Amino acid sequence: MSDPNGPTVRRRRLGGELRRLREHAGHDQAAAAAHLECSTSKISRLETGQGLAKAMEIRSLLDLYGVTDESERAKILKLHKNAAEVGWWEQAEFEEILPSGLGVYVGLEYDARAVQEWGLGFVSGLLQTEEYARAVFASLPLRPQDEIERLVKVRMQRQKRLTQANGPLELWAVIDEPVLRRPIGGPAVMRAQLKALAESAAQQNITVQVYPANKDVHPGLRGSFSLLEFGPADPRIGYVDSPSGNAFLEKDKQVRALVATFDRLRAGALDPEESATLLNTLAAEEN
Structure with a gap:
């Protein structure tokens, strides 16, 4: 398993503690924002782990929430200090070119124990070859080559x-068959991608299933999504990406709906052995 205390999870835990303390004190986000002389959106980002306050701001919020116990204050401040660690994805060369919200997702993925993905448009990013990924990013509008x-x-x-040697990420990817027949980057790039998929599927921590193109209407047609699992103390998170933006789904009802959808897709897909056979067959067809 990855470090269950990576920076993104730490920020989410800190945000959860701040939200709990605020609600216990009977304040809404507007009151917290007024106290810090900031926007309510900043308080919302802090409480969802998508931002990080300064230490003096944390102390000020603890004062507002009536947290006087020194041990509890020290616990929160230590959590804040640990949450200030910078992940590799937050380095300037990456942060400035990542689309809005993707940096948060990469951080969550880094901390996750397992990821389940449904792919409707492209091969899962975690399974893309370098050339396939380059072709995907080259299709984005107005992206200079250095950013690509x-x-x-x-x-x-x-x-x-x-x-990674110590507890690699567990990935279960269900891919819509038309994705595998779309020659992104050209026949040679696609052939290499299909072969790489078949090789990845042979790894113990990776499961790949193909959802047949001849199936009727199914719930996955609404769009791609991911489910991220962490340690027992951290709830599962859903992530949905679309041309209009991305969304993190954390409410129990929302996550359960995605879990049910993924289970239906997994049940309707070819089993892993049949999927591997199809991948190898399609790779041969690209010759």
Whole structure:
């Protein structure tokens, strides 16, 4: 398992503690924002782990929430100090080119124990070859080549979680069959991608299933999504990406709906052995 106390999870835990203390004190986010002389959106970002306050701001919030016990204050401040650690994805060369929200997702993925993905448009980013990823990013509007290369570098760096020696990330990817027949980057790039998928599926911590194109209407047609699992103390998180933006789903009802959808897709897909056979067959067809 990855470090269950990585920077993103730490920030989320800190945010959860701040929200709990605020609600216990009977304050809403507007009151906290007025106290810090900031926007309510900043308080919301802090409480969802998508931002990090200064230490003096944390102390000020603890004063507002009536937290006078020194041991509890010390616990929160230590959590804040640990949450201030900078992840590799937050380095300037990457942070400035990552689309809004993707940096948060990469951090969550880094801290996750397992990821389940449904892919409707592209091969899972965690399983893309470098050339396939480059072709995907090249299709984005108004992206200079240096930014494309940095985005590819981020994608390749993310994949290291799958092969790390100590508790690699567990990935279960269900891919819509038309994705595998779309020659992104050209026949040679697609052939290499299909072969790489088949090889990845042979790894113990990776499961790949293909959802047949001849199936009727199914719930996955609404769009791609991911489910991220952490330690027992941290709830599962859903992530949905779309042309209009991305969304993190954390409410129990929302997450349960995604889990049910993924289970239906997994049940309707080819089993892993059949999927591997199809991947090898499609790779041969690209010759």
